[in-house]
Amino acid sequence: MGFCMKELCFAFLGIVLFHGLCSSEEGPNYSFIRQGTSAPAVSYYDYIIIGGGTAGCPLAATLSHNGTVLLLERGSSPYGNPNITSLSAFGRALSDPDPSSPSQRFISEDGVINARARVLGGGSCLNAGFYTRAAADYVRDAGWDGALVNESYGWVEKVVAFEPMMKQWQSAVRDGLLEAGVSPYNGFTYDHLVGTKIGGTIFDSQGRRHTAADLLTYANPTGLTVLLHASVRKILFRTKGKARPRAHAVVFSDASGNTHRAYLKDGPKNEILLSSGAIGSPQLLMLSGIGPADHLMAHNITPVLDQPLVGQGMSDNPMNAIFVPSPVPVEVSLIQVVGITPFGSYIEAASGENFAGDGGYRHDFGMFSPKIGQLSTVPPKQRTSVALSRAISAMEALDPVAFRGGFILEKIMGPISTGHLELRNKDPNDNPIVTFNYFKHPQDLQRCVDGLKVIETVIESKAFSQFRYDSLSLPTLINMTANAPVNMLPKHTNVSTSLEQFCKDTVMTIWHYHGGCQVGRVVDSEYRVLGVDALRVIDGSTFNYSPGTNPQATVMMLGRYMGVKILKERFGTDKLND
Structure with missing residues (x-):
């Protein structure tokens, strides 16, 4: 297929007037999205992308301008689902136990309850919305082309990124961070800079979420087919007479259980691109025969290829939070401000009750609700279904005044601690066995302690004074008594909890897990799977460290970035510069 100048300008410069194209609550009317049941038994494409998530959508949109692309998503569409699209309903999708919900809960071997996306747009449909770029040294260390990285971020930002509307509570956290010495003040910026800043958000001024699925607005509708409820079971390889295995097809099932095969068309540059995330990508490589042979x-x-490093290097950024009861009402907010410390801890905040949209309030603690598995009242391995039920019942019995306030959280960069992933069984829809080893490395634990000390200074700052009870110091909040407005934390009989113990006991996820298919171990610098041909992994499973304070911007950027690079490889630099 030729690469005409009109397509080049659209695909590579990203010049498009997007805002206004998606004014409907139901989102854009994409003609190329279909149910997996509509797929033929056998089909052929130039590119097959497995996973319509945060990286898969921008990757598909880019490649669709110069090839036929099949994007396979195991979940549903985010459009028309208010539990996804509305900020006020944050947490509902994460707490939905239905097997077809956009979120699939999993519990790591550490005992921390987590979630993986099961929806077109991936984690960008479920998260707290914070948008920030990776640090300049992260880009350099990754070996990325800085100019193309910036162009790719800009391409994403035209569609999904906004400046948040700052209100009193978030402003108090910002000013408290500055009083605590987390400086300089960098204002509103997408850039990752040491100090305090206001970051971007994927929620617009009306509280509507914009996701990676919105990036499909850039797609060439004649070059793209998106299949929903299409669960890939394995990747097929040609091995006979070949020096190296070559990926050439995928097997997937639709919602009715029917099996389909999609093949790559003949051509040396056609590829299968795996974008199923840090859980799904290493899992599917193993199910397809690439992993530790034994x-x-x-x-x-x-085994197609004995590759013992698949599934290794799994990490999740640990999060610990302090609930600060407020004597006055506070706004509903998700993450808007971040303090980026020089010692490797990030300080963020969320506040208020989640408005139910039916004239009342749901006392869910937003992103810290036991309904979504964020239970810190017992240590990780004690967070059983019974413990969750008890915590929910206790929460619902509290006086509404107990929910007046917000959380200030810290999470650590990296992290340095790593774990691994193994198969549980051969069903790609089941969760594999995942271990993250939170705080295994002592530097991770020290960063948590140092971050909590910053939070203490913020709570005690003059800027934050109107939103705290003077009698509730950080030690009191950590070791709360029954007389306190709300009791959220684990207890140790007759022992005052140290900050180190608090970090270990109250660790939760902030859903930033990564690793399992890392660059230099499982894939090369161009994200090609080592030892096989026509297969790449393009998603957060390739990261050694989580980029920026929140990774979604960089995952979306990577999808666009690699789409552009793949097309440049296919057509040549001179062709692209015509």
């Missing part, structure tokens, strides 16, 4: 054979999977 582990694969234990599950009756014939």
